Amino acid sequence: MFNNLSEKLDKAFHILKGHGKITEVNVADTLKEVRRALLDADVNFKIAKDFTTRVKEKALGQDVLTTLQPGQLLIKIVKDELVELMGGDVAGVNLSGNPSIILMSGLQGSGKTTFSGKLANFLKTKKNKKVLLVACDIYRPAAINQLHVVGDQVGVEVYSEPENKNAVSIAENAIKHAKANGFNVVIVDTAGRLAVDEEMMIEIANVHKAIQPNETLFVVDSMTGQDAVNTAKAFNDRLNFDGVVLTKLDGDNRGGAAISIKSVVNKPIKFIGTGEKMDAIDVFYPDRMADRILGMGDVVSLVERAQQQYDEEEARKLQKKIAKNEFGFDDFLSQIQQVKKMGNMKDLVGMIPGAGKALKDVEIEDDAFKHIEAIIYSMTPQERSKPTIIDVKRKTRIAKGSGRKVEEVNQLMKQFDQMSKMMKMMQGPGGKNLMKMMGGMKGGMPGMK
Structure with a gap:
């Protein structure tokens, strides 16, 4: 995860090795390499430039502590800024409803259906919730069957109406079923769609209006980098979702999406997918992710x-x-x-x-x-x-x-x-x-x- 970025940042910090203090010259050389590392990781140019500007201002604006070398101080500043860039504090999922309704959205192929199953498993095993999965993808062949397979894997009931081609009525009927049968959480899996597809965007907006979800999550493939960020922005402009889910993070050597998506859409990353197994889901902790990006590991996790x-x-x-x-x-x-x-x-x-x-x-x-x-x-x-x-x-x-x-x-x-x-x-x-x-x-x- 983020191996390429971690290695390049490590090389950038080596520029300060052996220096007794931070100067405008050596910090500029280091941050030039940091900016280049961020750009190579597919971070937006403006975000990378603003990031290194803030780091430079903070680095030159304070004295080096006696217990820290210049390189250590800069790494600390970079880490603090990375944490802030990725959202600062951990953002939990809203489970206040009775039942709590979570609407899943995203592009086709982003891993939305699989992640719906992972989230159901997470809420069932970690939060002790009775979860209902709802199949509202009425377009993709075998989408309903896929969700049933996922539901069987995690031991969660799946509600579907194979003959019904109205996503709104399926979602509404599922909510009635959930209330009648004591489900705590309802996860509505919708069809993948493009933000430029007006008809499809109207459909998910109608589903959203009809079921009034407590939480709307946008699922995106982190390996698509800056494209993931741009897609998230386009969807947020139309749907105004509550949080982001980054899938396939275990295969992402760059990290551009994780670093810059919060800054662009101003919505927190709530969960990450870290593998193919149904328990490969983690809550997103900005501070832990910053440690991993900087090669410091993540002992807590x-x-x-x-x-x-x-x-x-x-x-x-x-x-x-x-x-x-x-x-x-x-x-x-x-x-x-x-x-x-x-x-x-x-x-x-x-x-x-x-x-x-x-x-x-x-x-x-x-x-x-x-x-x-x-x-x-x-x-x-x-x-x-x-x-x-x-x-x-x-x-x-x-x-x-x-x-x-x-x-x-x-x-x-x-x-x-x-x-x-x-x-x-x-x-x-x-x-x-x-x-x-x-x-x-x-x-x-x-x-x-």
């Missing part, structure tokens, strides 16, 4: 994801096993599964401060654990529970069964042994608290040296 997978009862059982030296490969496999539930590996590594820079040339795939899992699954139940019985002969059989080399089996055994010793040490004073804080992350990065 990382720990939050770990806590979502944290099971206190399982953790207690695991601690007892570790204390008795009974930690085996089945337990190790369980920890891997917990880490995999936290999201795609590249995104997780990007949340670790400094890791993104250190591993910038390393390709981290979502199936990074598949070889380790293959080796473990090739072990017998007895071998998984008592790794000490695995001798040379067994290693040869395990390697053959998993399609891997004996050397890889040896490497896994060595890493497993080292990790077991480390976890045993963590059972001592001070270690237990760290174990509890890490929750589902314990043992989660096999293969890392």
Whole structure:
């Protein structure tokens, strides 16, 4: 996420390295590169220019603190300005209605239907809401079926009227159904449309007027960069939506949409899509995103994801096993599964401060654990529970069964042994608290040296 921008900003700040103070000359050279990095990230020229002007004014208008180097001070100023540019504070979704009605809008292909399912899953699991999805896309072939598939995936009911070609009446009937059946939230998925399509824009305006949503969200593909910003502005001029949803942010190496969309439409980014899975949705935090853009990681989000997978009862059982030296490969496999539930590996590594820079040339795939899992699954139940019985002969059989080399089996055994010793040490004073804080992350990065 934003790898190209992060790398270019890092190079820009290196200009100040070794300087004892900020001067108009060296800050101008640095901010010239910052502006160039923003433009390469597809940020609007005026926004990039105004941004660097504000940073320059603040940098030259204050003394460098004794605890900060000039480069550190400039990074702090840039971060503060980035946070402000992206909205400042986190903006929540309005759930005040009974039921709360959320109207989804956006271009065709922006990921609107999939995100409707993700949002339904988020509100169901995180907010304990009874959610109804409504299929109001009466134009795209198989759109209704797609929403039903998404609804089945997340365990949420979908309301549809396949024979009805009036989006307004479908939405109104869905609201009646929701009220009669005790739904807390109704998410209305509409057809994708262009802002220049007058007939389609009139239709969504009529739907909006008829159901009076508490929240109207505009869904846009972040990878389209400045086009996403321009599209959002055109829609906002017609629909006056409440917030923006950026999808496919996990594949966006530039970041132009995330940085500049708030400044252009003056509406907050409320959610981001970070992957294909139905739980790959995050509330948008401007301060955390600024940290990630500047290569500082996002430890808070990382720990939050770990806590979502944290099971206190399982953790207690695991601690007892570790204390008795009974930690085996089945337990190790369980920890891997917990880490995999936290999201795609590249995104997780990007949340670790400094890791993104250190591993910038390393390709981290979502199936990074598949070889380790293959080796473990090739072990017998007895071998998984008592790794000490695995001798040379067994290693040869395990390697053959998993399609891997004996050397890889040896490497896994060595890493497993080292990790077991480390976890045993963590059972001592001070270690237990760290174990509890890490929750589902314990043992989660096999293969890392």
